[in-house]
């Protein structure tokens with residue numbers, strides 16, 4: 001295993017890639033788009049941390065800080081909310 005940080009999850013969020021798993025519920029999102037993803041406004045603003053990796057559906061480890069959060073999937077790397085502010 002390489003120790004280099006994987007940035008797949010961060011890249012997926014930054015590019016608005018279609019999630020495979022719902023970031024808040026961990027539910028698999030069907031290809032036909034039956035499940036509409038409704039993120040709360042604070043989640044959209046990057047103020048609310050995701051609970052599941054949107055790529056693999058694993059539970060991610062979240063650390064809440066006074067100024068935001070960071071979330072880490074053991075497979076797909078970590079995301080810091082500071083990168084999501086646009």
Ligand SMILES: [Zn+2]
Pocket residue numbers: 009053054055056057058073074075076077
């Ligand atoms: Zn993942």
